[in-house]
Amino acid sequence: MAERYDVVVAGAGSAGATAAYFLARGGLKVALLDMKPREGVGDKVCGDAIDVRHFDRVGLPHPTGPEVEGKFHGVKVFAPNERDSIIVEGEGYALNRYHFGQRLLSMAEQAGAEFFGEHHAFEPLVEGSDVVGVKVRDLRGKRVFEIRSSVVIDATGATATLRSKLPEGWWISYRVPKEDLIAAYRGEIEVEEVPERERGYAVIYLNVEIAPGGYWWSFHKGGNSINLGLGVQAIPGNPNPRRVYEEVLEPRYRVSRRLHVGGGVVPTRRTVPCMAWNGFLAIGDAICAANPIHGGGIGPSMLGAKAASEAILEASERDDFSMAGLWGYHKRYHELYGAKQAGLDVLRLYLQRLTNDDLDFIISSGVVSGRDIYDIGTKGRLASDIVRRVSSGLKLLRRPSVLRQLVRVKEYMDRAVELYSNFPDSPEGFERWYAEERAFFNEVQEWMKGI
Ligand SMILES: Cc1cc2nc3c(=O)[nH]c(=O)nc-3n(C[C@H](O)[C@H](O)[C@H](O)COP(=O)(O)OP(=O)(O)OC[C@H]3O[C@@H](n4cnc5c(N)ncnc54)[C@H](O)[C@@H]3O)c2cc1C
Structure with missing residues (x-):
């Protein structure tokens, strides 16, 4: 060396x-x-799981051969009732991480x-x-x-x-802060039969009783293999993800072979x-x-x-x-991902406050479509016509409060994207920008506490 x-x-x-x-x-x-x-x-x-588009954006060859264990045609997001779901179309790889x-x-x-x-x-x-x-x-x-x-x-x-x-x-x-971390546990397992609804998809199950502040997943890796796991917000009082994995998730499947199990932490914030x-x-x-x-x-x-x-x-x-x-690293990263990420962080803070009833309602009513979720994922913003669309329909009559909240969340997401898109060009502007950033996210969190 x-x-x-x-x-x-x-x-x-x-x-x-x-x-x-x-x-x-x-x-x-x-x-x-x-x-x-x-x-x-x-x-x-x-x-x-990884969206195929990342490789072109980074400028790296796509994974091939033993690096790919399966391919996804999209992501399915299930409501806590496990009947209603939204399908977000889009190709993804199930990688062999090693x-x-x-x-x-x-x-x-x-x-x-x-x-x-x-x-x-x-x-x-x-x-x-x-x-x-x-x-x-x-x-x-x-x-x-x-x-x-x-x-x-x-x-x-x-x-x-x-x-x-x-x-x-x-x-x-x-x-x-700990509340911005997700504690996760997952198994790479072979099951006797992959449920029909999970075949060829990365499936996300929302359920605040099983995975508070996060979700549980089953990502089909091809054949009879799945990557099964959950992530919970790392705050006191939330369950240990390993225990939930062993006592709640694995028993839902007939496991024929356990290839690897283990846990980790993911920061999920701006x-x-x-x-x-x-x-x-x-x-x-x-x-x-x-x-x-x-x-x-x-x-x-x-x-x-x-x-x-x-x-x-x-x-x-x-x-x-x-x-x-x-310093130019900031601008480059925020253009590629960070500004969108800030918008998504507003949405994350909102979603972490919802109950299973709220989630069942949002998914079963069709208020949000797969296309909307795709757009949110690409731009970090809610589509500008979503509020008009939902308010002109009857869908939200059952829950007008959700409409009011969605309007506000959309505004906050847009402001977060703007804030990070206008990250200062030099360190001289940082303290002012950061004071604005802190004030903005304090405002968002104060509002959310009142929901
Ligand atoms: C359970 C779980 C499920 C996830 N699922 C997905 C998913 O499906 N799709 C997805 O895109 N992301 C997923 N993620 C997140 C993803 O794995 C991480 O965001 C990503 O791996 C981050 O890459 P990294 O290189 O920053 O860190 P890491 O992958 O953690 O790499 C850090 C490296 O640094 C080394 N290292 C650490 N400390 C030191 C040190 N002091 N000195 C020398 N070396 C050191 C480690 O050995 C390691 O090789 C998941 C994370 C978890 C925990």
């Missing part, structure tokens, strides 16, 4: 490996570290990144107000040493090991407010890049890697890796 790199990437998950690939391809000297051994990279507890992760790693290495497995990046190296490298523990030799670099990327996932250890007063060290510092960037789950509604984070982690790499390559042309030099 060299003593100095242009970029050290901590974490070789979908975010880190993708960033290492783009940066090495751009001619930079890159070290990619992971605490797992090489053969463990990609071994991630996940639902394994083979996919290994492919990203080999792409990074073939582009010239140096990979170091079983290397734990445990602390950022800080000098004054700059990050100048990382402290690393070689887990085999137990040796502790420093690696210096122009830029450090935290791609360590939801723990954000490096970002969270930066000095508290730095904007980037924002601590994510991004942390600041994602770049002097000599430092964070990507993927480390900045809460996953979709706030369904927790899909593979695609956004790769989009973030692309945005961060472009910002670093541009900074390297100017030889300016200061916060100002790297």
Whole structure:
């Protein structure tokens, strides 16, 4: 290992490996570290579902061969009554996470990144107000040493090991509140028979009694295999997802083989407010890049890697890796995903307050169509005519309060998208923007408390 790199990437998950690939391809000297051994990279507890469109947006080849275990024709969202559902058409892959992760790693290495497995990046190296490298523990030799670099990327996932250890007063060290995390548990299992309604689809079941603040899912992976799991909002009083998985979900199926079971955490919110510092960037789950509604984070982690790499390559042309030099990462990411994500976060906060009766009503009344959900997922906004459509029909007469709430949610979603689309062009504008952001989300949450 060299003593100095242009970029050290901590974490070789979908975010880190993708960033290492783009940066090495751009001619930079890159070290990619992971605490797992090489053969463990990609071994991630996940639902394994990804929208095919992400690959074109990131500019990576689509998965093929052993990376793909199945294909989805869309997502079905079931109401708690399990009779009514909405179908959102759109192609998706059921990935083999391990083979996919290994492919990203080999792409990074073939582009010239140096990979170091079983290397734990445990602390950022800080000098004054700059990050100048990382402290690393070689887990085999137990040796502790420093690696210096122009830029450090935290791609360590939801723990954000490096970002969270930066000095508290730095904007980037924002601590994510527990209520913005989803605790999840899932099994990759073979069942005697995949129910007809789940075949070929990623199926989401809304039910606040089984999965409060989240949902439970069954994603058909082809043949008789499913990825079965649930996520619950990580707040006191909510059930342990593992217990619910074992006592409620698995018994619904006749399991013939358990391939793997395990749990994990997904942040489901808008991004942390600041994602770049002097000599430092964070990507993927480390900045809460996953979709706030369904927790899909593979695609956004790769989009973030692309945005961060472009910002670093541009900074390297100017030889300016200061916060100002790297600041363009925000704009790039918010254009690709972050602004939409902020809109979806408003919707997430609203959905987390609904009861099973509300959800049954919304899905059974047809107030929201599959096309609406597709549009919400693409733009982070409710269609502008949704309010007119529902109010001109009789559908909401049974629940006029839902109409009033939807009108307000739509307004708030639009404002959130605008806010993040107008992220400041330079660090000078950040404090003002952030004060506005905090005031806005406080207003949203105050309103929601009164629902
Ligand atoms: C149960 C569950 C189901 C999910 N289902 C889906 C789904 O169906 N579709 C979807 O798109 N997303 C899903 N997600 C979310 C998705 O898995 C994540 O958003 C995505 O993997 C984030 O990628 P990442 O690279 O940021 O982090 P990770 O995939 O967590 O990768 C982080 C990497 O960093 C390494 N690392 C951590 N700390 C250190 C350190 N200090 N030093 C060195 N290396 C370190 C880890 O070993 C790991 O390899 C799910 C998540 C969970 C938990």
